[in-house]
Structure formats: C-alpha cells, structure tokens
Amino acid sequence: MTGWAVVLAFFAYLILPLVGILQFTFFDGPRFTLAHYLQAVSDREFQTYMGHSLALAAATVAVTVALVTFTTYWVHTRARWLKPVLEFVAFLPFVVPAVTLALGLIQLYSRPPLVLTGTPQLLTLAYGVLAMPFTYRAVENALGAIDAQTLSEAAQSLGARWTQRFLTVIVPNVWPGVVSAALLTFSLVMGEFTLALFLVGSAYETYPLYLNQVWRSDPKYGAAIAILSFLITWGSSVVFLAASRRAPGQVQAALK
C-alpha cells in the first residue's frame, strides 16, 4: 500500500506545476480556448524543428548508448584500472559551462581537416558528450547489479568469444540500464538549448531554439508547444519502451 502512496505522491508533485502552465494555455483571461494548441497544427516551423530535434535525439542515442555500453563493459572486465579514469571523464561534462564548451568546439572544428561547425553531426557528437555521464551511470548501475564477472567467465568457459559474450549474455542482462541510458539521452537532446544555439543555430534549428524564440513574442503559444513537446517526448519514450521490452537474446527470460 505504501508503494502506491509513494508513487501517487510523486506523480502529484510532478503534475502540480504543469497545472499552472495548462491553465495559462487553456484560458485567455476567463475564456477557455484551444487556439494556442491549434496554432501548432498549422505551424510548419514547429513541425520541422521538432523533426530536427527528434532526428538528433535518435542519432545521439544510437551513437552514445552503443559506445558507452561497450566501453563500460570493456573497462569493467578487461581494464579495471581504467575505471577511475572513466568515472572522472564521465563527470567532466558537468563542470564545463555550455557556452565555454560550445565556443571551444567551434574554435577547434572550423579549420581543415575537421570542418564540422554548423553541422548537425557536430551537434550530435557534442550531445553525446553531454549525455555521457547519464548513460555511463545507468549502464554501470545495471552492470553492477548483475554479477558481470561470473556471467562472463561462465560464458567464456562454455566457449563464447568476446563479442558473443557481449551481445548475447551481457547486453540482455544490462538491458534495463541500456534502456534508461537511451531514455535519458533522448530527453536531454530534446531539451538542450545552448549548444544548439552556438553550434548550429539557424543552420539546423531545433525545437528548443524555436521554443525560446516563440516564448519572447507569444508566451501562451510557447507554453502550448512546451506541453506538446512534453507529450511528444513522452509518447516517443512509450513507443521506445514498448519496442525494447524484448531485450535481444533469450537469456533474459530465463533469469526472471
């Protein structure tokens, strides 16, 4: 029973501030209106930029989660001594102010051989860096929860090669961590503003940039698209979670 109470209280706290925004968007003074939400339906810009953000999020998730999961497992089993280094690196993105990171990246990558400024590719890589602390921690938590060492050695003694062990034994077992990592990365990209402004700006405008713009001139519409983005992100994660309920590999079912 306390389980329900805790979760309901949690949800109540999360919903409360949203009520304020909803009231702001549904009422013009005393009059109820759907106009602010309907505006988004015909807003080509909103749709395009939302599409950009979703694409960036998908790309970042694909690149980052794969790389971090692989590296975390590698270090966990083959290079334990690197773990403190990995952990320190995983915390670095928090201490660099976003503007400093952005300006540094622009300076480094505006010259040949690596001219990446103004491209969504650079933004994806930068987002990968920002998401790294979260993806690492999620995967590491999952890895620590299973006895990765024993599972690894068991599989090894049965003749599985490294890639086989990784893909068919480890990944299915850290799947909740991988899923958490993907979800965290996804929502991070959908909400990030500063790097997008500096690294691409109008060249590949994203939803947060558009939101900020709209907010200045039409806050009610801005609040409405903030709610819509909330729903779109939620919907996308529900779809993702449903699609990923089955972890690759059958070992997961046997362990439940």
Add this chain to the structure above:
Amino acid sequence: MKGSAGEARFHRDLEALTRRRFLQWAGAAGLAAVLGPRLDHAAEGASMTGPLPISQLLAGAKKEGLQLHAYGMPPDWANWEGIFAGFKRKYGVTSIYKPEGDLSSAQELQKFEAEKDHPVGDIGDVGFKWGPVAVQKGLVQAYKNSHWADIPANLKDPNGYWVAEYSGAMSFAVNTARVKKIPHAWKDLLDPAYRNMIAIDQDPRQAFDAFGAVISAAYANGGSVSNVEPGIEFFAKLKKAGNFIPVKAELASMQTGEAGIAIRWTFLNLADRDAVLAKGGPRYEVVIPSDGSVASPYVSVINRWAPHPYTARLFQEYLFSDEGQLGLLEGYATPVRISKLKVPASLAAKLPPASSLAHVVYLTDLKALDEAQKVVNEQWGPKVMGQ
C-alpha cells in the same frame, strides 16, 4: 497630436530636446578616441570604409547571394522583424536572425571570434560599451554609412567601427488590474501597496537594462552613473520591504500578471504593453519615472570576418535611412537620427510625450559605466540579495 500644427510643435520639441541632449553628450568622455583600433586593414581596402553608392552595395550583395546573418537582433526587440521585412521588400535580401537573436552582446562577440575560420555572422547589435570592446579585440570592420554626418560624434566610432542605432529610456510598465495608484517616480515604489510587484530584467550584473534600472534609481536618490551606491541601497530597501521580487520582467510575466510593475527600456515595455492587450491580458500603463531615468544607445557592428560584407553594409544603409529609422520608431525605440526624420502623426501619437523624456540622462561615459559596473558587481549580491 493631430494635424500639422501639432506636428510642427512636435518637431520643434524634438529639435529642442536634441539640442539639449547634444550639449550633454558633448561633455561625455570620448574613450572611443583613446582606444584606437587594433586592427590590421589587410583584409579590407580603405575603400570599403567610406560610404558606398547603393548600386555598388546591391551589386555586391547580389554576388554574395542576397543573404544576411544577424546576431543579437530578436524579432520583437525594437521591431527588428519589421525592419528585416522592409529590408527584404526593398532589396530582396533574406535575413537570418531569429534563433541567434537570443545571443547577448558578450556572446555575439565571442561567437564572431570563435568562428573566424569559418565565419557565419555578418552583423550584430550590442550594448553601447561593447562597441569599443569589439574594436579593442579586433573583431569588427569599419563602415561609415551615407548618413554618418547626422549622427553625433559621441555616438559613433570616429573610424567607423561602430555606430549607435537607437536608444530607449527607463520606464515603469504598471499592471492596472493589480495596481490602483500608478507610481510616477522611484520614491513612489516604496508604497506598501506594491508588495511583491516590482520586477526588473533579472540581474543587473548580467542584463544591461537591469543595470540601467539601478543607475536610474541612483539618480533618483541623489546619486549618478559615477555614484551608483544610492541606487543599490534603494533596491535593497525595496527588497527588504518585500516590494521587489526577483522575477524576470518579460512578456510572459506581464501576461500572467506576476510582474506587477515591470521596469525596463521604453521600447520593451511599450511593445509588450501592446502585445499583452492584443492577447486579452491586463492593461499596462507605461510611465517614465520623473525623478530618474537613463537611456543608453545600442550600436551596430559588422563582423570583421563577415561572409557577406557588402550585404552588411547595405543593411546599415537601410537601417540609417529614413525608412529604417522609422521602422525602429515603430518598435518604440528612439532612433539616433530622430531629429532629421519626418515622423507621421499616427506614429508620434504612440510614443510617450517628449516632455517626459526631458530629464532623461544619456549614458555615454564609458569610464563611468565601467566603474559603476564594478560597484554593482560587488554590492548587488551582498546588499540587495543578502548573499
């Protein structure tokens, strides 16, 4: 203010206003002359500096692709949206400016510098003190548009590296639904009726119009731009009384009513007053405080590595032409060439009366501004916010 008699009177008032203002400006320090340009002119011929005929600029712009990339010029600030639209109608140039409008002066200049190997931005709009900073760091290129002579000497760089476009005065936007008695002076703000109402544009250590609010309060309390402490102490008093709240004075907080009295530049308050009304929100009344109000110009700069130098110059020509300057006026900003403009009566009626602007102090003394900024940086946190 209707009819030609009213118009003539308005023009006379403006002439008198400008004469008085010019005498004040003449006393201001010319630090710009001291900070000589630290630029090498290898990248640009001296011919790019002097006014160029529109035909030549247009030809160059066509070769560049009829595109302009502007930083720090958001659509709803001083009617940039209308001005860029007019620029497009007249010359066919598409301006890209909307997301990058959010860049602050410091960010614009840092971005110009960081992307110099692969430049993107052409022009920027920065606060008055940033013109000389940009020159000192070698980030801008010079251009003297054809109306150069109309602009007072202290509002432009003698070598053409920056030039003031417009200014606004410090004003109160008062929510008449929450407030029954409209305050007309800073000293009125201490009234307990204004509890939890007074807002500025966030932090005066970061936002220039918040900084301007503190300086205005200083003038109202026996201080000046060279002595801002009285302003800081006044805000400390307001905070202690519970009247001043750290909410951002912006359109959103005016619509919700959270910012009961928003203290910002006239062009921001007036434009938002209209926007709030248009969307069914409360009616805000904009007043200029009678005991202390400052104004500070914003200046236009061209990126030294601008990918579209001809288009940037063409834009400056447009901005300083009558059409461009009137566009600024439509955004409630006072254009720098106002004394030379023929202002249509309908537009004149929307602006605050010239008499209320009579006592406004123009902040053009860079040394004093720098000193004031140091004081605010040190004292705002401890004295006002109890940090």
Add this chain to the structure above:
Amino acid sequence: MSLAVPRVHHPPSFPLHLRLARAAATLAGVLPFGLFVGLFLLLPVAKMVAGALTLAHGGVGLDNFRRALAPQYLSAFRTSILLSLETALLGVLLGTAVAYAVVHGAVRRHQGLVVTFCTVTSNFAGVPLAFAFITTLGAVGWVTVLVQRLFHVNLYTDLGFAIYSYYGLVLVYAYFQLPLMVLLAVPAMHGLRSEWREAARILGASPWQYWRDVGLPVLAPSLAGAAALLFANAFGAYATAYSLSSGAINLITLRIGTLINGDVTFDAGLANALGVGMTAVVGAAILVYQAANRTARRWMR
C-alpha cells in the same frame, strides 16, 4: 589465436610480447571512446584551462585564479555545494523509494508509465520549468491564490515564502533530480532479486534486517554513484537557476554566466578559472564517492 586467456595470476615469467599484445588489445577497445572524449570533451576542457591561465592583457599567469578566490565566489561555491548536496540527498532518498515501489512494489505493472514520465520530467528544466513553478507558486500563482482564498493566508506576505528563495530553488531542482534518480535506480533495483526478500522473510528477518544486510549493500554502489551524479547535475545547472531566481541566489554557475553570457561584464579568463574551480569540486566529490564505494564494498564482504 584467441586472446581470451583465462584471468589467472600470471607468473612473472609470462612472455613480455604476449603481455604487451594483451595490453594493446585492451587499449584498442577503449580507443573509440577515448577518441570521442578526447576530441569533443578533453580538448575543450584543455582550452578552458588554458583560458584560465591567460591574462586579460596577454601573457600567462595565475591572476585569474587569485581573483577567483574573492569572497563572493567562495560564497557562491559554498551555496552551490550546499544546494547540490541537499537536492542530491533528497533525490536519492525519495527517488530510491519510488524506484523500489516501481520495480518490486505493488505498482510493478505500471513501471513503463512511471519510467517514461520520469524520462520527460528529468529534462524538463530551464525556462519552462521555472515558468511552470512561478505560475503555480509565484506571487499570483494558482496555488498561492487558492490558499489565500481557502485559508485566508498569503504564502508570501504572511508566511514569508517565495519561490525565488533558496528553498524555492530546492523545490524546483527536485523536479528533475527525483525523476533522474528513479531512472538510475530502476536498473539497480532489477538486480535486487525478489527471491532474496522472500528467503529473508522465511528465515525470520525483519524488513529492517533485510535492508541492512542484503538490500542496501547490494544497492549501495549504484546509489552512491547516482548520488554523485545528482550532485554534479545540480552543481552544473544554470538555466533553471537563472530563470527562477534571476541571480537572487549566489550560485557559481550564475557567477560564471554573468562573466560570459551577459551584456554588462565580460571576463572570460575569470570565468575559465571559476570553471577550473568547479572541476576541482566535482573531482573532490568523485573521490568522496569512490572512497564511500570502497567502504561499501568491504562492508558487503
């Protein structure tokens, strides 16, 4: 020839070329990540450090660091650390409870709903979040107005509450810290076998004993790691703090913002020095966390 040699203690006479080959293969595995991090994180951080050592009028020196030790910046570090510790602790306690309820409790069936909702709220920060809280608990927020109407008590004038205060900030930070903790704790909770709880109960252990001897030791490393992450997350937060407090609370990220994001001051050197200071604080936090982890691991044995 496979390099999958069993992990046994190598006798000193193990051939050097095989040992080197093994080391090279190990490093090859971290190369992609190393390259990625090196190019897009370490190089910009190195630039930040270099910027901190660059003086305003040219030349190299420690003057920026000297200025970074001014009382207002030290005070900002203190406030930021305190805020981060409090919100991290809050997040860990409440987030773990929710994660447990969601994985093992009666709410199990709705795990997907909770997890996805937490996904969105964990990054719902900055201007929209601040605005949401201001419309709710601001001076004319709907909760403030409702409380006034129902109980004739004004939160602001009678109770001295303000959403723009330090505790207002804690309340708002919790909005993304708690969901973040839930998302990090859920994978760890999956490692806590429900059979163990059953077994403990059958053996006569009270819930408290179960947690003390089984549950917490198993979860401790993950929870400590998540706590450290929550700390760093709060420590580095900027947009939410500025949108909500407008600089009323002295946080180090806001001090840095004033120096590079504003229209009044500009001092990149000092900002970079403060950034290096932030790195030192987070570095210290990691050391504390790793020490706590080692103790927890020993405790678990």
